[in-house]
Amino acid sequence: MIRAEHINVSFKKENQTKLFGTERQQVLHDVSFHVKEGECLGILGESGSGKSTLGRVLCGLLKPDCGNVYLAGEPCYKGRRKRKTVLSVVFQDYTTSANPRFTVRGLIAEGLRAREKREGLSLDREKETDDLLCLVGLDGSYKDRLPHELSGGQLQRVCIARALAVNPSVILFDEAISSLDAHTQVQIMDLLKKVQKEKKLTYIFITHDLTSVTYLCSHVLFLYQGQAAEIRSVDTIGEAVHPYARKLLHAIFDVESMGQEEMSN
Numbered sequence: 001m002i003r004a005e006h007i008n009v010s011f012k013k014e015n016q017t018k019l020f021g022t023e024r025q026q027v028l029h030d031v032s033f034h035v036k037e038g039e040c041l042g043i044l045g046e047s048g049s050g051k052s053t054l055g056r057v058l059c060g061l062l063k064p065d066c067g068n069v070y071l072a073g074e075p076c077y078k079g080r081r082k083r084k085t086v087l088s089v090v091f092q093d094y095t096t097s098a099n100p101r102f103t104v105r106g107l108i109a110e111g112l113r114a115r116e117k118r119e120g121l122s123l124d125r126e127k128e129t130d131d132l133l134c135l136v137g138l139d140g141s142y143k144d145r146l147p148h149e150l151s152g153g154q155l156q157r158v159c160i161a162r163a164l165a166v167n168p169s170v171i172l173f174d175e176a177i178s179s180l181d182a183h184t185q186v187q188i189m190d191l192l193k194k195v196q197k198e199k200k201l202t203y204i205f206i207t208h209d210l211t212s213v214t215y216l217c218s219h220v221l222f223l224y225q226g227q228a229a230e231i232r233s234v235d236t237i238g239e240a241v242h243p244y245a246r247k248l249l250h251a252i253f254d255v256e257s258m259g260q261e262e263m264s265n
């Protein structure tokens, strides 16, 4: 469904040694992977490893120096053709990605308008909004609320409804649950699992949290210093061989065994 081939990204260095210098910092090094329809790929890496940069390349916001992204076989970085397959994005910062002056109805209408334009149809927006709110565990009574009248978890549900409104095949979540408390994170991940099954969606889930990857994803890509260090199925995550992956796994297992010891004492 989505394939990244040999993605390289560099940025101009800020503190150049020479006046008008052209030195560049390589952020992504030859990253390639493939996510099949209905799978959920977790992109896991520490701060600064290039996760968000890769996310921006995948959703078409940042053209790579070289390499390409293919959505259902169609190249993203070649010409400006209208694409049939759509990728939606849900960002971490739901407070800034939702216009504070828009009601829930207005926020979801942004996605519905984009779908109407792309698919050349006219939707019953009220009904679509009700259906989407119901899908994300809210109801029609939320339609007239403004973002500041919602909890973080509710607002992120609205952002998910907005992402679904464009009728995507792929949704990219960039640290989309990281700002929520642990209980709400689990609720949202359960919601995402349910929606994925119902709508037969493909997910890309960018995070620094291994536990949420094991809870939600079918596959994991360990991104280490801008390189795809290892890609494997979550079922075999314990067999990861890259030192960075091993370090993460050990940290989790150590914490878990500590917790068990404390409970038995």
Ligand SMILES: Nc1ncnc2c1ncn2[C@@H]1O[C@H](COP(=O)(O)OP(=O)(O)OP(=O)(O)O)[C@@H](O)[C@H]1O
Pocket: 011, 012, 027, 045, 046, 047, 048, 049, 050, 051, 052, 053, 054, 208
């Ligand atoms: N527009 C930009 N211009 C220059 N450097 C950038 C730009 N965007 C990102 N970088 C650099 O690229 C590197 C990777 O950044 P990125 O935001 O992709 O990392 P990340 O893994 O998402 O980190 P975090 O988890 O902290 O958000 C960092 O060193 C960052 O400073």
